[in-house]
Amino acid sequence: MADYKVKVLDVKPVTHNVHAFTIEKPAGFTYIPGQATDLSILKENWASEKRPFTFTSLQESDFLQFTIKSYADRNGVTNQLLSVEPGDYFEISDAWGAIEYKGEGVFLAGGAGVTPFIAIFRSLYSQNKIGNNKLFFSNKTPSDIILKEEFEMMLGDNFHKVISGEEVPGCYYGRINKAFLQEHINDFTQHFYVCGPDPFIASILEALQELGAHAETLVFEK
Structure with missing residues (x-):
């Protein structure tokens, strides 16, 4: 499974503890709505801490987006995401996952x-x-x-x-x-x-x- 270094383009609040992270989309990158990726924050001590997050953008968009809930009481990746700013970098894997639309x-x-x-x-x-x-x-x-x-x-x-x-x-x-x-x-x-x-x-x-x-x-x- 390939890995991609991608720049954070935008961070916006969605609720009191959820943010939308918009990132670069690697050339040729594809996923099925419902699928996820393994993501890590390319900062000291965090690059090897990969966690699964689901894509929430449209496949045809020229960017990728994640909508992520942070847990400020835990010293984990989602808490660390609270300090991420545009210009920082993530590493993501190819898309994976069993959730996809099968019908109404x-x-x-x-x-x-x-x-x-x-x-x-x-x-x-x-x-x-x-x-x-x-x-x-x-x-x-x-x-x-x-x-x-x-x-x-x-x-x-x-x-x-x-x-x-x-x-x-x-x-x-x-x-x-x-x-x-x-x-x-x-x-x-x-x-x-x-x-x-x-x-x-x-x-x-x-x-x-x-x-x-x-x-x-x-x-x-x-």
């Missing part, structure tokens, strides 16, 4: 796990192919919702916000679990796209299969 269905995301779906929805929207795809997006508070306005614009009434930390008008209260899925979904033969923390993925996949979803219709990072 239900997208289930927990927190920063929504990032693979950003490029998928942006790509579908740019082609006027959003169709009846639905997104159920779980967060602790409304301030944690990544790209809220853009999802509302792209998906309309098919964007469903789930808040676990407080009751909020216009949002479902609680967690996405088997009971929630049973209440809000009536067709378990369609495609399901699942991404989030490992416990979220495991519990959702188990619930979906108990409710009749077939293994071949479940799209997640294996």
